[in-house]
Amino acid sequence: MAGIVSYGAYVPPTRLGFGVMSGRPAKPGEEGPERAVAWADEDAITMAVAAGANALRGFDRAGVDALLFASTSHPFREKQSAALIAKALDLRRDVATADVAGSLRAGTGALRAAFDAVAAGSARRVLVIASDQRPAAPGSALERAFGDGAVAFLVGNDDPIAVFEAAHAVADEIVDVWRGEGDRFVHTWEDRFVVQEGYAPVLAEAVKGLLGKLGEGAGELARACLYAPDERSLAGVAKACGLRREQLQDALFGRLGNTGCAFAPLLLAAALESARPGERLLVAAYGDGAEALALRTTAQLEKLEPRRGVSWHLARRRPVRSYDRFLRARNLDAREYEPARDQGLSATIHFRERDEDVSFVGQRCRSCGGLQFPNQRVCERCFAKDDFAPERLSDKTGSVVTYTFDFFFPTPDPPTIVTITEIDGARVHLQLVDARPEDVKLGMPVEFSFRRIHEVGGRPNYYWKARPYDPEGFAAHDPEGFAAHDPEGFAGATHGSGR
């Protein structure tokens, strides 16, 4: 039976406290309500790559037949995100890819389509990723409500950890939340209208319809993972559906925020982290209607190696110290001139280098066995010519050979940590992210993260960056150490004196 074989999540470690949004300075160690924010080098695509890689940990990437990518915040108006994500994940060239867009139901819709494809036999394994970084006007209520994040599910019919049971959808035309052509930010009609005529009755209609198809009452559910604009509206829908409070998966208001089309699927991933075999889970999303899916966990759930899921990411925080920094990272600060857009990054160079830049694939010399990056015709070590096998670097770990902190390189958040990183003998010039300069040590272990590198040519350009590798593994929590990380808290001029 079609079901979920594996899952993974991604939540950016950068968190914006509601107090900081109101202009108060962040205090070290303070833990108030906050939201996750994709930083300047992240977007829906980079978060999707991270979540996808987490779902694929321990699974053969060549076995993925299709990739469905759901988002309301695709970085390109015209250009497929899924193909770029497939390339960054180094999936097979004949993988079927599609973007699902334009709706907060895109995540559950893509998941349902994947179950259907596997059930119909048109694909053995489908990777479904939902990722959103929705734009909200500075100072608006939506800016506070939104959060950024991504989730991925590997769907298949071999050894699923949760099988798909049934779905029920409702289509409903309403102008409540929208972003039109050319609009910079998401708009919403008055929230009382949105909840009373849209969200609450329509989501309840979908949930009750699904329960009717299952022939069971709400009491049989172990967990309900429901999209909600806020805590109070969620409680209202739960009551209308006959759900008890303890059946509701924590919607993470004040910790993660409303992650758009990834919201309900992210809660499903969180539910899978703590579920036991044989439990029924419900996931339901709202947006111009609603869609509810039911799954039942299997004994395989306990055999799946620990995932980098929701709790792993929530435990890793870097508070943003000032609201101005957040605005700069989002390109929402006032500037005299827009950044130069005509420096002519060549599309043909991008085309030639996509194996290296997007897939992060290097080459291993068949003659001497050495690994090198980027691709070259002649071996750096033994000078053999044109005798290499491609080898993916993105899921390896590396170590820092040397580094500097570049204050000159243009970024909203200087300094840029620059390293030479050794990956299985190959030397690669990489930025290091998710760390403060004082955390950087010679020889420190790193892993790799797909990020925005710059916007030359007026479009997002992507490449890989190093980030500190946590050798404790996927389940380890180090909130003390990681919470202390702070993208701004660096007094660069004094760093390293006396070395």
Add this chain to the structure above:
Amino acid sequence: MSRGTLRDKVAVVGVGCSQFGENWDMAPSDMIVDAAYEAYADAGIDDPQRRIDAVFTGSIYSQKGPHECSDALKLFAKPVTMVSNYCATGTDAFRCGVLSVAAGLYDTVLVVGYDKPKDRGVSGPSVMMNQVRDLPQTPAGWFALCAATYFDKYGAGREDLGRIAVKNHHNGTLAPKSFLKREITLEEHAQARMISWPFGLYDCAAQTDGAAAAVITRADLAKSFRADPIWVKGVTVIAGPNPQKDPSNDFLSWKPTGWAADDVYRQAAIDDPRRQIQVAQLHDCFTLTELLSYEDLGFCAKGAAREHIASGVFELGGELPVNTDGGLKTFGHPTGATGVRMIYENVLQLRGQAGPRQVPGAELALSHNIGGHPTACGIAILGNS
């Protein structure tokens, strides 16, 4: 493989240098004319259109090719070549001129190095924005990559870099055509704003406009220009791997400098550079680059630069003064001009014309450029006998 020598085949008979600085009111052609006509006068040439057989120019910012130089000087109906090799451009243009004379192709050649970075509207060097993978690339970021490793291994630190900056700021006050004429203190160095750790503002060369020129000729013709020609003892430019992906790079030195030193010392028959060379102009794009070059050129053992800096070996009045005119740090660094500007300074030193910064009795002088990531090193050795 066999390598010959250029020793004593070619002589420098004239040198010139424009004022280095933020030359807002000068075009590249203005600076080229200043430098070249000073070099003509120095060589006793008053009819350059007849006496100059060929021109070798070096620039990395110019988009106009060799024509910019030939048009400025109205040197037509002659071969004109432009060389571009990052910061080694000036030395490479000089090398190409020397090669052409040594090959017997021309009698007398003009070498011009120049650049005009201050027309770009930005302070400091370009941030490379050409490709996806090449980012982020700032020159300070490239050259800083030896710092963490070198400091870790040899115990040196920012204060050692500070002594180099203080020295070069002092020397620059003694050179009439230098850009910065201001002494700094170790404390000012330590407190300067950070550019790319460990390089603060005073660890970085001053990017300026400027041009420098040299007239070179066949050895047997040299004394027909002037009685005290300066002899080319050796010149080379050597390529190295990109250190950012070189799997065997130790980030304790830049490989091309060592290789270039081997080649040029062989040409010049030098086996004890510390004793045989009396004055040197080293590529101090950043203070650490100068520090590493002391070691990579054999002026002291690897890891020993710190104690030699502390004892003043490389200061004016020391055993082997380095960057007597302030170097890239304060004389200025118009990339294509720098190697030729070093030839200019060394020629003055070898003739005893360097005024208050004169190194007494200098007989052999070395100039050194390293450029790219760095991926190329040029060295020239001149002598007065």
